[in-house]
Amino acid sequence: MKESMKKISVLLAITALWAGSAVAEDHPIVLGIPVGLSGANSVVAPSVIQATELAVSEINDTGGLLNRKLVVEVADDASGAAGAQKAYDSLVFQKKVDAIIAMETTAARNAGLPIITRGQIPYIYTSFYEGSSCNKYQHIDAWVPQQMVSLMVDYFMKDHGAKTFFLVGSDYAFGRGLLGDTNKYIAEKGGTLVGEEYNPMDATDWTAIVSKIRATNPDAIITSTAAGAPNVTFTKQLRSAGITANYGSYALDEGTAKTLGPDAEGIYLGGTYYTGIESEKNAQFLKALHAKFGEKTETPNELSVPQYDAVHLYALAVKKAGTTDTDAVVKALSEVTFDGPRGPVKMSKQRHAPLTMYLAQVNAQGDTKIIGSYANVDPGEQCPNL
Amino acid sequence: MVPVLLDLITTAAILYIVSSGLLLVFGVMKLINFAHGGLMTLGGYAAVIATAMGLNPWIGIPLAAIFGGIVGLGMERVVVRSLYNRPLDAILATWGLSIIIGQIITLVFDRGVHFAEPPIRGVISVLGEPYSTYRLILTALALLLGLGLTAALRGTSLGLSTRAVIMNEDLARGLGINSGLVRSITFTLGSGLAAVAGALITPLSSVDPNMGVAWLISAFMLVLVSGSSLFSLAVASVVLGGAQVVVSNYFGSVLGGMTIAVLAAVILRIRPQGFSYE
Numbered sequence: 001m002k003e004s005m006k007k008i009s010v011l012l013a014i015t016a017l018w019a020g021s022a023v024a025e026d027h028p029i030v031l032g033i034p035v036g037l038s039g040a041n042s043v044v045a046p047s048v049i050q051a052t053e054l055a056v057s058e059i060n061d062t063g064g065l066l067n068r069k070l071v072v073e074v075a076d077d078a079s080g081a082a083g084a085q086k087a088y089d090s091l092v093f094q095k096k097v098d099a100i101i102a103m104e105t106t107a108a109r110n111a112g113l114p115i116i117t118r119g120q121i122p123y124i125y126t127s128f129y130e131g132s133s134c135n136k137y138q139h140i141d142a143w144v145p146q147q148m149v150s151l152m153v154d155y156f157m158k159d160h161g162a163k164t165f166f167l168v169g170s171d172y173a174f175g176r177g178l179l180g181d182t183n184k185y186i187a188e189k190g191g192t193l194v195g196e197e198y199n200p201m202d203a204t205d206w207t208a209i210v211s212k213i214r215a216t217n218p219d220a221i222i223t224s225t226a227a228g229a230p231n232v233t234f235t236k237q238l239r240s241a242g243i244t245a246n247y248g249s250y251a252l253d254e255g256t257a258k259t260l261g262p263d264a265e266g267i268y269l270g271g272t273y274y275t276g277i278e279s280e281k282n283a284q285f286l287k288a289l290h291a292k293f294g295e296k297t298e299t300p301n302e303l304s305v306p307q308y309d310a311v312h313l314y315a316l317a318v319k320k321a322g323t324t325d326t327d328a329v330v331k332a333l334s335e336v337t338f339d340g341p342r343g344p345v346k347m348s349k350q351r352h353a354p355l356t357m358y359l360a361q362v363n364a365q366g367d368t369k370i371i372g373s374y375a376n377v378d379p380g381e382q383c384p385n386l
Numbered sequence: 387m388v389p390v391l392l393d394l395i396t397t398a399a400i401l402y403i404v405s406s407g408l409l410l411v412f413g414v415m416k417l418i419n420f421a422h423g424g425l426m427t428l429g430g431y432a433a434v435i436a437t438a439m440g441l442n443p444w445i446g447i448p449l450a451a452i453f454g455g456i457v458g459l460g461m462e463r464v465v466v467r468s469l470y471n472r473p474l475d476a477i478l479a480t481w482g483l484s485i486i487i488g489q490i491i492t493l494v495f496d497r498g499v500h501f502a503e504p505p506i507r508g509v510i511s512v513l514g515e516p517y518s519t520y521r522l523i524l525t526a527l528a529l530l531l532g533l534g535l536t537a538a539l540r541g542t543s544l545g546l547s548t549r550a551v552i553m554n555e556d557l558a559r560g561l562g563i564n565s566g567l568v569r570s571i572t573f574t575l576g577s578g579l580a581a582v583a584g585a586l587i588t589p590l591s592s593v594d595p596n597m598g599v600a601w602l603i604s605a606f607m608l609v610l611v612s613g614s615s616l617f618s619l620a621v622a623s624v625v626l627g628g629a630q631v632v633v634s635n636y637f638g639s640v641l642g643g644m645t646i647a648v649l650a651a652v653i654l655r656i657r658p659q660g661f662s663y664e
Contacts, residue, residue, distance in 0.1 A: 043497045171640050199639040204591055204600045207397055208634030208642055211389045214516075232499050232592035240518040240589060242509035259501040 028069040029324055031056070031311065032097035034087040034104060034112065039079030041105065043228055047298035048103045048307050049074060054285075054292055055311035065318050073097055077108045084108035085115065092119035098324045101310045103127045103303050106174060113138065122329045124314060124347075126306040128271075130177035134383035137326065139333045139347045141313060142306045143272055143355055145181040146380035151270045151357050152222060152248045153185050155372070160246055162219035164194045168209060168234065170226040171198040178224040178250055194218050199234075201226050206237045213243055220246040227251055232260060239263040255299050258366040269360045269368060272342045273305040276370050277358065285341040300341070309340045313347065343375070351386055352379035388515045390635060396521040398620075398627035399528035403586055405605040405612075405619055406531060407579030413552050413614030414572040417469075417476040421461060422580045422605060423598030424484030425454050429584025430593040431491055433502035443505040450585035451578040457487070458577020462570050470569070488595045497595060504589035520589050527586065531579075535616055548572060552614055607650035613662030622661045626650065 033052055035045045056070050064070060073095045075087035084104065091097045092115055099122040102109065106129050113135050116123045123138045131144035156162035165186050169175035179196060186193055194216040197209045213221060221238075225231050231252045238247070248268040254275060257264040275286065285308070290297050298304070314329075316336035321328035337346040343356040359372040404426070411419045429450035436446035461483055469476040506523065509516040539545035550558040551568045559565045584598060591597055608626060612618040626646045634642025653660055 197639060200643040202600055203639065203643050204597075205397070205630070205634075205643075206639075207393045208631055208639055211393050211635065214389065228499060229592035229594055229597070233590065236504075236592075237590050240504070240507070240509075240520050242516050242518065256499055259499045261501050261503065262507075 028071040029065050029318070030095065030097040031070065031072050031314070032088075032091035032095065032100040033072055033074045034077045034084060034091060034100065034102050034108070035074065036079030036083075036104065036108070037074075037076040039083070040226075040228070041077075041079040041103075044103075044301065044303050047301055047304035050289065050293055050298050051300060051304040051308035052101070052311055054289055055308045055315075057292065058288070059312070059315045065315055066322070066324070070315065077104055077112075079105055079108065081107045081111035084111040088112040088115040088119075092116070092121065097121065099123065099314055099329070101126060101307065101314060103307050106130060106133075109133065120326050122314070122317075122326055122333060124310040124333070126310045127303055128306075130174050131379075132382055134351070134386050136386070137330055139313075139330075139351050140382075141310050141345055141347055141353045142302075143357070144352060144379050144382060145178050147355060147357055147377045148250060148270050149178070149182045149185045151359055151374060151377070152250070152268065153182060153189060153191070155268070155359055156220040156222075156246055156248065157189060157191060160219065162191070162246060164192045164216070164218045164220075166195040166213050166216060166218035166221045166245075167193065167197070167223070168213075168221060169196075169198050169224040170201045170203075170230050172201050172226060175224045175226065175251075179222070182222055182224075199225075199230070201230065203230070204233050206234050209234075210237050210241045210243070213238070213245070214241060218245055220248060222248045222250070223252075224250045227253065228256065231256055235260055235263050235267070253301050254360075254368045255301065257362045257368055260362075261366055262364065264362040264366055265364045267362045268371075269362065271302045271358060271360070272355050273300070273302050274358055274360050274368055274370055275300060276360070276368060277341065278370075279341070279343070281339060281343075282341040305341050309338055309342065309345050312338045312340060313345065349379050350381065350383040352382045354378050388513050389517070390631065392512060392515070392517050392521075393635075394624075394628045394631045396518075396525050397631050398623040399525040400521075400587065400590070401604060401608060401627045402528045402620060402623040403524065403531060404583045404601050405608045405623065406535065406616065407576040407583065408605045409609045409612060409614065409616065409619050410535070410579065411573055411576035412609050414548055415466075415470065415569055417466070417473045418480070418606065418609070419466075419573070419576060419580075420477055420481040420602070421484040421487065421577075422480075423602030424487035425458065425577050425580035426584030426587075426598030426601055427491060427595060428453050428457060428487055429581030429586075430502065430588050430591070430597050431495065431500070432581060433585040433588040434495075434500045434593055437501060437503040443503045446502065446505075446585045446588075447582055450581040454581025454584075455574050455578035458580075459570070459574045461577070462573040466573060467566075467570075484598075492595045495595075500593045502585075502588040502593055506589075524586060532616055532620055539616075544568070544571065604646050607646050611650050611653050611660030613660060615662055618661040618663065625661070 037045050059070050075091050077084040077087040101124045103126045116137050125140045128142040167179045169179045317329050317332035320332040337344050345353050347353045354376045357374045357377045358370050360368045360370045362368050408422045432450035432453050433446035465479050506520050508519050510519050547563045547568050551565050555565050608622050612622045630642050630645040633645045
């Protein structure tokens with residue numbers, strides 16, 4: 001009898017210990033990361049995931065959040081709406097994540113937002129986009145056209161005396177939206193538009209558009225082509241036609257510029273992040289990224305760094321709120337500031353963030369050099385009703 | 387007017403270069419090689435490899451021919467040969483092979499864009515208009531390619547056998563022509579030409595694992611309206627490519643991008659044999 005009592009008490013003690021440790025270990029805060037592991041975004045997705053992992057491990061190394069560990073749940077959205085629906089459904093209702101931080105296409109975000117509304121969890125969108133996406137649970141820490149357009153147009157007008165502009169885009173909502181805003185801004189500032197042309201997203205032939213550019217001989221060309229291949233095909237065909245007008249691109253990134261070789265020389269780029277940003281925070285970030293991923297490090301970029309910032313912003317908001325409760329966290333997300341590689345980011349302006357915008361130029365070696373920075377550029381009226 | 391004319395001619399030339407390998411395979415084997423796009427991509431990466439090794443960019447083109455030829459021969463031996471009597475299955479199989487080529491390229495390189503040094507840069511003046519030198523060189527190459535292939539078909543005994551197989555394969559075999567060998571050689575040649583086309587367009591195109599797919603559609607349409615004749619293909623390239631340039635110029639590139647497909651469908655509706663004169 002005594003013997004069995006002993007056994008039972010030992011068993012109970014073990015169970016209690018196991019259960020106790022389970023409380024600490026089993027209750028991490030889970031971040032859902034829907035991202036395009038396949039499809040158009042699959043080129044950039046690895047860098048986005050690395051940025052997320054770095055931010056999460058930085059937070060866990062300094063004691064986690066509310067004494068809980070932060071973990072990540074990644075889901076493939078296939079870079080589109082149908083995939084995003086599945087990804088959000090599984091993250092929100094099966095994995096029951098505490099928040100979603102998403103670098104995705106506009107189509108994927110629009111498909112995911114109704115699921116966020118139903119699931120009622122905080123949501124941070126981290127890709128630059130066409131603006132005016134408003135949802136009770138959503139914050140955005142990347143640029144919108146209001147922040148980008150003036151940067152490029154003003155530079156061409158003031159520093160190069162440009163009067164005539166030619167706009168070239170891929171035929172999709174973002175390309176048309178951004179160039180539409182550019183068109184309006186040029187008119188406001190007294191410039192002249194000599195052409196505005198669009199090519200289908202998967203088009204490889206720019207012959208006719210290049211001919212029109214040559215015929216109209218603009219002072220500056222501004223492009224908003226879809227990331228990746230269209231940037232490359234357009235630039236190659238433009239350069240092979242010997243056109244040397246000022247060329248500014250909203251869509252070309254540092255890495256792709258490098259693969260264009262000498263054809264990229266002189267192209268102006270605008271954005272919020274370049275590896276060449278000379279700040280202590282950026283140096284720390286790059287060092288930490290290389291220390292964590294070594295040779296496998298993906299070059300951080302305009303899409304991965306906002307993701308890194310967003311994870312830290314979420315952590316700061318949870319700390320400030322003292323809970324992962326949705327309403328408290330969403331409120332805090334508008335109030336916290338994270339001083340990251342892009343400079344200080346605070347999503348205080350109608351759920352959007354005033355940002356430091358950089359103007360950069362590609363040199364003959366294919367390296368992107370920053371030629372100007374503009375602090376605290378306002379995103380304008382995005383969600384006046386939130 | 388001069389630039390539009392030059393655009394028209396050079397666009398037709400590029401389309402001809404891109405489609406000739408597909409036409410050759412279709413003419414002899416009566417099957418559409420949907421791995422054509424994958425083979426073009428392979429050729430594009432041959433140019434990337436030539437650049438990475440620091441070779442003269444022109445070396446990338448024979449390198450592409452060798453890559454494409456070897457892969458084409460392998461595909462014909464292992465997969466395509468057993469599907470000669472099942473043309474629909476052959477489409478599926480070659481499409482599958484194209485996916486495999488694309489995935490292997492993704493594994494070896496990555497999904498991103500790669501850099502290939504163009505063989506030549508700059509412009510020369512044509513009738514007072516500065517025009518891309520490389521596009522003009524492509525036009526000359528397209529002419530050489532057309533004449534070379536025609537001469538090979540007309541002037542060599544293999545060409546004679548090939549024409550016999552195109553006209554009536556059963557009869558040709560009855561006369562002692564090894565039609566299996568003719569098919570094998572044609573598929574290898576067609577694959578090599580696809581890869582060469584891929585290498586040739588790298589100065590105008592992004593080199594990524596999907597680069598060939600967009601071109602495959604246009605090439606497919608052109609071959610459908612050309613039948614099995616290299617001359618019809620030239621006519622089709624000028625008419626459809628020209629229409630694309632004109633529509634893009636006057637009605638915008640979004641409509642221009644659909645021109646070839648729409649026009650090909652209309653032509654086949656009115657005249658099922660397309661530009662083929664037989």
